[in-house]
Amino acid sequence: MTLVAGVAGQPIAHSLSPVIHGAWIAAAGLDAVYERFGPADAAGFVELVDRGRAGSLRGLNVTSPFKEQALALADEASETARACGAANLLVFDNGRVRADSTDGRGLMAALAEQASGLDVSGRTVVVLGAGGAARAAAAALKAAGAEVGVRNRTVERAQALADDLGVAVVDAGALGQAALVVNALSVPPAIDLAALRDDAVLMDMTYKPLLTPFLAEGRARGLTTVDGLAMLIGQAGPSFRALFGIAPPALDVRAAALAALGETA
Template sequence: MTYAEVIGDPIAHSKSPLIHGFWLEKLGLAGDYRATRVVSDDLGAFFAQREQDTAWRGCNVTVPHKLAVLDHVPDPGDVRGAIGAVNTVFRGEDGALVATNTDAAGFLSPIADLDLSGRPIVVVGAGGAARAVLFALSRAGVGRVSLLNRTPLKGAALLAQFGLKGEALPLTARLPAAALLVNASVLGMAGQPPLDLDLGPLADDAIVYDIVYAPLVTPLLAAAQARGLETVDGLEMLVGQAALAFELFFGAAPPREHDEELRARLLA
């Protein structure tokens, strides 16, 4: 039986097996999707073994491997140059492994109807997920981007890489005024410190978007809701990027008409 999987460390919290399993069930496809813990030192051996497994269709990649994968998997689409991080590996038509990134499109999908052109944005984080978010924002023609990170110098380098005007600030900085705040870090995830920000400077019509989905309502989203701000939770991006990966793995479009049922199952 063909199968795909999600790899990371830790990985027990991942909801990807439930999502892909739900779609396989709805479509009546024979296949499986698993969660596999892979430590950093074993990443090369993992891909060497999976490449020889003809039943393996690919994997999603999560923390902490999104950058390191590029050292082990071919990159014909120059994901390294465009985004610098990978969240999906799949087999091309010739059977060879291919690295790609579905996070950028998955991030934009729940806010695709917003006109962000010229609007100020705040992004928290400078890891693999943040790279996909910044890439997507650079294509959306946003205004100034303030990037908050433990290491502002790293944030400044990312803004320059993606051609975004703005500033890099430490996590302790006062939040700038913005129309969209995105947490693209692991802060607020179960087992991680919370992201403690004063949301006062945000516009009254601002949107707070947290890509963390465990817990679904992070302290950041709870604070935003208490202030009456619109929020987007991490399941939106997770399902959006998974839909693109599912088609690469299993050769069929996922049945998105069942999204409400899927969300209810994810929240059960």
């Protein structure tokens, strides 16, 4: 029987996850498909999860705005997902739902690939945002030994994240000490890049466009930048293993994803 998995979010038409997983499925010769699902609202997401419980879906990657709801609907959750307060992966097994978060692993893989000289242990890092992606970033960076600070337009949300994860809410002054600044917002952040260290690394979780205004401004300053596509591919690997039971085939999925984006580098 064909295994059915996919990615759920709203909006979802832009998602590159089907390109990445589809390439791996084809290379591995699996009898499987990976689709986009776009529930209109929270109730629609519940219906989708119920389909998984009923056996018609193997699992789902989950993106905005359903990550926190995904965790709440699960019967069991990894320690990472619980720490993040959100899940980007649901696996269905005999009517039960297991939740996990692979976003943090994706972030660390992206940093290792595109900023290999960066060691965050004992260093100040600043995460911009307070949603599920920011939580995953903060949790992973804290686990790597970083001194994590979060900034968000709504201070209450930043404080809730900080309280949950044991990190700090910081002001703009922390940017001047940051070895790494991660944009987990869906919009370009309003920060002064001139205040950053000359050796700071910038990372943007957004991958459309690949070179966001945030990263473009950083490159213009000569800073090392890490793009969201590297993170997307990094989190997709462990997701693929969980969904299909095998490691992703050795394949340059970044090239396929760039082609789908209409990008060349």
